Amino acid sequence: MNFNNKTVLITGGSRGIGKATALAFAKAGAKVGINYKTNMTKAEETLQSLDGSGHQLFQYDIANKDQQQELIKDFLKTYGHIDILVNNAGISIPHDIDEVGFEEWTIAWEQTMNTNVFAAANLSFLAAKAMMQSGGGHIVNISSRGAFRGEPTKPAYGASKAALNALSQSLAKRLAPHGIYVGAIAPGFTETDMGAKTLTATERENLLRESPFKRMAQPAEVAHAVLFLASDAASYSSGAIIDVNGASYLRS
Structure with a gap:
């Protein structure tokens, strides 16, 4: 896939799936804008690892409505147009309904929906407005198999990803006449540095058993699906919502 002269904004682009996606787009010729919130060291490392030139870091908290607008303004000021938006940034907060209190429950829901749904919706709005002026583009949202199978210990996360799927399909229908294409990728558990640090040995073993391949997804495999949906x-x-979960969860 060739993305020469295409501009790409990736939220949460400094590590994990976001980093793998940034690497893949840069290798394919795109100019990549990496949004990150706080970890400048990781963001700089990712930036330095990208092929080609013209890439840029954008430090903004996408859970903040004002910073969402500033991010898109800054990106457009830097590149002049936006061809591809990848809504990758997301959070996952455990909040077992039979273990937490009401305040902890509500905080988990508010924070999860702000980042996983409202930020993606608002950035899609802002990017789509710019894409309408420049002849079209692509929006790819990173969902999860949790949208379909449920997340009993993190229900807000599962609900947020289900909402992201519905958002993707609603925008796909509405934005098609403007030459803007929208889709989602629904990965299973992916082998990232962050995931490796949080898993116990037992949890890891259970995850490996879920797929008949007896392994987790690699970030590059998810990135490959992102590039497909972002291609002409x-x-x-x-x-479309593309499953990248190694047959660990199959839906009809």
Whole structure:
């Protein structure tokens, strides 16, 4: 896939799936804007590892409505247009309903929805407005298999990803006449540095058993699916939700 002269904004682009996606787009010729919140060291490391030139870091908290607008303004000031938006940034907060109090429950829901849904919706709005002026583009949202199978210890996370799927499909229908294509990727558990630090040995073993491949997804495998949906060849796949979970969860 060739993305020469394309501009790409990736939220949460400094590590994990976001980093792998940034690497893949840069290798394919795109100019990549990496949004990150706080970890400048990781963001700089990712920036330095990208092929090509013209890449840029954008430090903004996308859970903040004002900073969402500033991020898109800054990106457009830097590149002049936006071809591809990848809404990758997300959070996952454990909040077992039979273990937490009401305040902890409500905080988990508010924070999760602000980052996983409202930020993606607002950035899609702002990016789409710019894309309408420049002839179209692509929006790819990073969802999760949790949107389909449920997340009993993190229900807000599962609900947020289900909402992100619905957002993707709603925008796919509405934005098609403007030449803007929208889709989502629903990964299973992915082998990232952050995930490795939080898993116990037992949890890791259980996750490995979920897939008949007996392994987790690699970030690069998720990134490959992102690039497909962001490519012109996938235009008629607008509205699609692509599972990348190693057959660990199958839906009809």
